[in-house]
Amino acid sequence: MFHIYCPYCAEYREEEEFHPKGQAHIARPADPTATSDDTWGEYLFFRDNPRGVHHELWVHAVGCRKFFNITRDTRSYAILETYRMGDQPSVTAESMILAERDAECGVTSTATMQGVPS
Amino acid sequence: MPRFAYFDPHPAQAVTTQSPLHHFVASASGEGSAVALREHAFLDHLILRGEPAVMIDVVQSVLGLTLPTEPQTLVLGDAGSLQWLSPDEWLLIVAAGDGFRLQRALCEALGKSHFSIVDVSGGQTVLELHGECAVAVLMKSTVYDVDPGRFPVGKGVTSVFAKATAVIRRVGEERWELIVRRSFADYCLRWLLDAGEEYGIDYQPAKARVASARKSASNMEAVS
Ligand SMILES: [Zn+2]
Numbered sequence: 001m002f003h004i005y006c007p008y009c010a011e012y013r014e015e016e017e018f019h020p021k022g023q024a025h026i027a028r029p030a031d032p033t034a035t036s037d038d039t040w041g042e043y044l045f046f047r048d049n050p051r052g053v054h055h056e057l058w059v060h061a062v063g064c065r066k067f068f069n070i071t072r073d074t075r076s077y078a079i080l081e082t083y084r085m086g087d088q089p090s091v092t093a094e095s096m097i098l099a100e101r102d103a104e105c106g107v108t109s110t111a112t113m114q115g116v117p118s
Numbered sequence: 119m120p121r122f123a124y125f126d127p128h129p130a131q132a133v134t135t136q137s138p139l140h141h142f143v144a145s146a147s148g149e150g151s152a153v154a155l156r157e158h159a160f161l162d163h164l165i166l167r168g169e170p171a172v173m174i175d176v177v178q179s180v181l182g183l184t185l186p187t188e189p190q191t192l193v194l195g196d197a198g199s200l201q202w203l204s205p206d207e208w209l210l211i212v213a214a215g216d217g218f219r220l221q222r223a224l225c226e227a228l229g230k231s232h233f234s235i236v237d238v239s240g241g242q243t244v245l246e247l248h249g250e251c252a253v254a255v256l257m258k259s260t261v262y263d264v265d266p267g268r269f270p271v272g273k274g275v276t277s278v279f280a281k282a283t284a285v286i287r288r289v290g291e292e293r294w295e296l297i298v299r300r301s302f303a304d305y306c307l308r309w310l311l312d313a314g315e316e317y318g319i320d321y322q323p324a325k326a327r328v329a330s331a332r333k334s335a336s337n338m339e340a341v342s
Contacts, residue, residue, distance in 0.1 A: 064204035
């Protein structure tokens with residue numbers, strides 16, 4: 001079980017209160033009628049399945065019932081950050097690679113872990 | 119055409135209203151009881167939705183309550199209680215018969231703003247746990263941390279309760295309220311009676327049914 005930080009309730013809550021809702025930041029084509037079948041099919045059905053950093057949409061179903069984003073490492077299940085709808089992630093695959101490189105060079109990483117296993 | 123659709127749940131002609139817990143009888147251990155359980159039936163529940171900036175002044179002027187904008191907070195006043203549910207959603211609980219009048223007064227005051235007010239009185243009920251072991255009963259029932267040190271008076275959360283969900287709020291030092299769905303009320307009450315057995319839980323049912331009627335016709339005229 002995890003304690004997940006809800007950016008709207010502004011506190012850590014039990015994982016039981018949340019539901020995952022798939023990949024985040026999927027933009028709907030601006031003009032569906034002028035969109036090719038391939039592009040529309042990509043939008044509707046095709047999702048990333050990365051090994052490592054993944055940005056996901058979650059809902060605080062038994063709480064404030066707001067949707068928000070979680071950046072999660074699919075290898076370790078570590079939650080790297082949570083942020084509100086409309087915001088952009090500060091932790092990305094690229095920033096993680098840079099942080100790892102810095103760590104190898106002996107530079108202290110400022111990335112903080114938000115997921116606290118309970 | 120009127121801008122709002124109003125539904126008066128307390129019509130002029132008396133209609134019998136039944137508590138979702140109407141079929142329960144009193145139960146008490148007989149020995150010293152460390153927790154009491156009561157239903158506050160037939161209160162009026164309204165869900166207010168809108169941006170805090172839109173709601174705050176109107177709530178103050180119509181209800182005399184300060185809109186709680188901090189997450190997990192609750193204000194108690196003469197008019198009733200107002201609880202934060204989400205950044206743009208609040209639960210207002212007032213005395214039976216006050217809801218319709220206040221709903222109209224709020225709608226009039228909010229005018230053309232973007233908002234919604236829905237009467238959910240029939241969909242939920244309030245249970246009160248009172249006594250030194252109230253918190254012990256809650257600790258067995260919810261995943262939320264209800265330790266009194268972490269859960270001050272005036273805090274309220276929506277969380278998991280048993281295998282259902284409930285609004286859990288602390289309204290006094292040893293006084294807690296649960297707001298449960300009508301359809302879960304039977305299950306939640308049975309759960310509480312079982313969880314409270316070791317503390318000699320004392321349950322006295324509310325009046326099981328009332329012939330509801332408009333509180334006062336003159337009150338109605340004041341806002342229409
Ligand atoms: Zn939340």
